[in-house]
Amino acid sequence: MNRSSESFRLLPGAAASPVILHVPHSARAIPESVRSGIVLDDRALERELDHITDSHTADIAAAAAAACAVTPWQFVNRLSRLVVDPERFPDEREEMLAVGMGAVYTRTTHREPLRPDGFDGRPLVERYFHPYAEAMTRAVEDRLTAVGRAVVIDVHSYPAQALPYELHGDGPRPPICLGTDPFHTPPALRAAAEKAFAGFGGTGLDSPFAGTYVPLPHYGRDRRVGALMVEIRRDVYMAEPGGPAGPGLDALAGALAELVDALHA
Template sequence: MKKLILHIPHSSTIIPSLQGYVVEQDILNAEMGKLTDWYTDELFSNPTDVSLVAPFSRIFCDPERLTDDSQEVMAKFGMGVLYETLDNGDKMREVTAHNRAFILENFYDPHHKKLNSSVLEQLQLTEKALVVDCHSFPSVPLQRALVQDTNTPDYNIGTDAFHTPQKLIDFSKDYFENLGYSLGIDTPYSGTMVPMEHYHKNKQVQSIMLEVNRRLYLNEPINQKSESFEHTKSVVQGFLAGLRSL
């Protein structure tokens, strides 16, 4: 049976170690309030597909970032694989070489090994693997967001020219527009997760990102589920079912 690989990197609020943090807990909590992709594990997970949920907060380690700061665009803002600044630019954490190596070895690398293993298993079973990169985004852009347009779409897909076939893009456009939703394509967020082992090497590994505007399912900024949560979940699950059938 075809199973999607649901990569859910930013739903956790767990900080496994406070070593190096230079701000108080209330500031960390406020930052997580802004940066966490709230309830995306619930919106996307289902009994059919394989869910890979990062068990740590992105402000501790961001598994979506490249580990080489020279190749990671957000590193220049202090928000590379290990965040060192808050969204407003203030210092949040001092990262030593030792602490960086420890976190990458014990948190980042194991997460990516699980992702790789899931992709390889699907390739062995069906000769293809489809990764869905699962996110949400605030209705008002973060200060460090690369796109500052406040007229944000309801949903946003991110693509990769090598790993996202046109049929996935066409299906996404038809699906959301037929339901009456606006869809951004690589805006305000672009790209999608592909394991580095296969990145721009294996077209049998496909990937697409789905970003859900938090106004559709949350009461912002308190980040509580709104009355529309279950409906939004059904829309997301319908999208996943459609991808499965392609």
């Protein structure tokens, strides 16, 4: 099946694959109806997109999927995280609310105003956040029905130097950060990732970014859903901020394919 909308696209993989490569932050597109609620001028907005976008991560996921012996599924956000961030909690549980970066951002990476004071983000949550979450939930449930398990691999990137919005930016910044969850990241999944990415100068756990993405209906409830976040330090594969990709992209795609193939074994 191939599901798509204005805000996301599900690219089908092999029927027997439990793996979903989730790419939530790679896009820069912002609908004009959303752009009108952002206070930055065009130049400042492009600069913010350079900093906040996980550039080229969709290309890494696509190249990895093409190289896998068994093709994984891909769920790709087609809109910038400045529209909504599908990986935030949409309520007061979200710790990033402290820096204006809940499901709907009101501050930039440098803690400057992104939207006006008192901005009501609820219409954006209804239009974009909830349909995305529901589609991702269906994608996971489809894998559970077809294969009996699902493994969500989040594909992210992060800057070599901490940005002011980071709540935990004073910790280690390894070439590859693996975000884990005590319920959804079994030791074998973590070990497979550490092996696959061993050639990039070191992996670290949960620093500077921690946790994984699991749809809320399954979060903390269904151990058949495994999850791991792969955070790639941007200087490993691209010019910062927002520049072109370099030769590191192909090597990363190969490592990600190795991880996915290990999960199919």
